[in-house]
Amino acid sequence: MKRVINMPGIRSMEADSTSANQNMSYERLQETLSDCGQEHLLQFWPSLSPEGRQRLSGQLSAVDWSMVESWLDRYVKHQPELNLPSDLRPAPSLPAEPGDDRQRSLYENAIERGRQLLREGRVAGFTVAGGQGTRLGYEGPKGTFPISPVRGKSLFQWFAESLLRAREKYEAAIPWYIMTSPLNDGQTRDFFERNNYFGLPSTEVFLFPQGVMPVIGLDGRLLLSAPDQLAVSPDGHGGSLLALRQSEALADMARRGIDCISYWQIDNPLVYIFDPLFIGMHQQTGSEMSCRGLVKTGPLEKLGNFCLVDGRVSIVEYSDMPERLARMTDEQGRLIFRIGSPAIHLLSRSFVERLTEGGKLALPFHRAVKKVPFVNSDGEQVEPDAPNAVKLETFIFDALPLADQVLILEAVREEQFAPVKNRTGVDSVESCRHLMQERAARWLEAAGIPVPRSEDRGLGCQLELSPRAFLDPDDVRRRASQIQPPQSGNKEYYE
Numbered sequence: 109m110k111r112v113i114n115m116p117g118i119r120s121m122e123a124d125s126t127s128a129n130q131n132m133s134y135e136r137l138q139e140t141l142s143d144c145g146q147e148h149l150l151q152f153w154p155s156l157s158p159e160g161r162q163r164l165s166g167q168l169s170a171v172d173w174s175m176v177e178s179w180l181d182r183y184v185k186h187q188p189e190l191n192l193p194s195d196l197r198p199a200p201s202l203p204a205e206p207g208d209d210r211q212r213s214l215y216e217n218a219i220e221r222g223r224q225l226l227r228e229g230r231v232a233g234f235t236v237a238g239g240q241g242t243r244l245g246y247e248g249p250k251g252t253f254p255i256s257p258v259r260g261k262s263l264f265q266w267f268a269e270s271l272l273r274a275r276e277k278y279e280a281a282i283p284w285y286i287m288t289s290p291l292n293d294g295q296t297r298d299f300f301e302r303n304n305y306f307g308l309p310s311t312e313v314f315l316f317p318q319g320v321m322p323v324i325g326l327d328g329r330l331l332l333s334a335p336d337q338l339a340v341s342p343d344g345h346g347g348s349l350l351a352l353r354q355s356e357a358l359a360d361m362a363r364r365g366i367d368c369i370s371y372w373q374i375d376n377p378l379v380y381i382f383d384p385l386f387i388g389m390h391q392q393t394g395s396e397m398s399c400r401g402l403v404k405t406g407p408l409e410k411l412g413n414f415c416l417v418d419g420r421v422s423i424v425e426y427s428d429m430p431e432r433l434a435r436m437t438d439e440q441g442r443l444i445f446r447i448g449s450p451a452i453h454l455l456s457r458s459f460v461e462r463l464t465e466g467g468k469l470a471l472p473f474h475r476a477v478k479k480v481p482f483v484n485s486d487g488e489q490v491e492p493d494a495p496n497a498v499k500l501e502t503f504i505f506d507a508l509p510l511a512d513q514v515l516i517l518e519a520v521r522e523e524q525f526a527p528v529k530n531r532t533g534v535d536s537v538e539s540c541r542h543l544m545q546e547r548a549a550r551w552l553e554a555a556g557i558p559v560p561r562s563e564d565r566g567l568g569c570q571l572e573l574s575p576r577a578f579l580d581p582d583d584v585r586r587r588a589s590q591i592q593p594p595q596s597g598n599k600e601y602y603e
Contacts, residue, residue: 152487287316287317287352358460
């Protein structure tokens with residue numbers, strides 16, 4: 109099967125570019141590119157092999173050239189301005205734990221409703237896994253990075269075993285959709301095949317690459333990465349919504365009767381991938397896009413801020429939030445803009461279908477100026493010393509203002525957030541493994557199983573609860589009588 113790469117504002121194009129019948133003729137390409145001031149993209153045509161011509165023609169034919177001038181004007185010639193309203197307010201959210209009897213009843217009903225939806229097979233998992241492990245000092249897709257503290261299970265294995273337990277617990281087929289990138293799609297597929305999909309039925313795991321966007325030089329000229337190849341970059345996690353449609357994942361969900369898509373990013377192993385409370389609240393409130401929120405650790409924490417902009421729920425990135433607003437407090441001394449986004453979402457399938465109708469996705473681009481290798485007019489590969497190009501990407505949270513109803517449900521940070529983004533320090537491999545062990549210890553202690561602790565309450569052993577057996581604290585409580593307490597100084601693994 110041919111892999112399809114999708115671009116926002118760009119028609120789908122096949123990764124191997126073998127569909128020559130869909131390619132423009134050379135004469136048509138010349139005319140189109142000349143009209144856009146991009147005729148330099150054909151400068152090496154006379155010297156290209158037939159295969160090279162076909163590859164380049166396939167890429168260029170896929171571009172929606174009617175959009176190029178708009179991209180240049182909005183994101184290259186001019187830097188987009190952020191115009192925050194003067195009356196910016198925090199978006200309303202519900203607490204992680206119910207605050208009164210009315211909320212307690214609401215939450216209890218939501219949990220039962222969420223469990224019912226899972227049992228009925230109306231929920232799917234969707235993981236964005238296009239990143240590489242470069243920042244972790246690791247070669248390969250980030251999902252293949254060994255993260256668990258005792259057994260060193262990869263992120264993919266951790267989530268696969270969580271899905272296995274969820275399928276068993278709810279006695280339902282719960283499919284898993286995984287968006288890769290053109291760079292790591294093949295490696296990811298090979299990894300799953302070598303590991304026999306970690307026990308999941310291969311027919312229940314759907315892998316597809318995210319879309320790409322052309323890279324634009326600061327002079328407004330699209331770049332070539334080789335004489336026969338357009339320079340492209342991933343289109344961001346917002347493009348995952350369009351990729352769901354163009355990969356036919358949405359159609360597959362519709363055939364299965366799936367209404368709710370549980371979205372998470374590959375680098376957060378603590379996330380509750382199928383949380384009955386969250387799922388039930390999403391359905392009961394009629395939300396089209398729901399978000400977990402975290403109380404920020406401080407005003408400048410690098411989390412997007414949930415805000416109301418013109419009456420619509422939006423996320424203002426931490427880098428765009430004026431420090432004056434970020435530091436504002438209420439009469440109780442709490443931050444006014446205190447709820448940030450950990451990128452944990454539920455999306456209604458019908459909402460994604462509406463946003464991607466006609467094969468287009470109307471999300472704004474975000475501009476990043478980067479150093480991008482390219483081929484110069486002499487056909488030489490150039491490694492720039494300074495930023496030379498604009499990459500365009502979309503962010504999934506920009507879909508929030510387009511939703512008719514949005515739910516923000518706060519989460520307990522220690523239970524659901526341990527991102528692994530850096531090799532050391534904050535949000536690192538080390539901090540993630542520490543948080544995974546602390547959560548395992550809390551679950552054991554809550555079930556009445558003592559865990560060795562030092563005087564400062566630090567763990568006196570290494571702990572790992574296999575997600576294949578322990579999806580949530582209830583699983584630990586049910587098996588508490590069978591669990592031997594961990595011993596000081598040991599590496600303890602429970603399955």
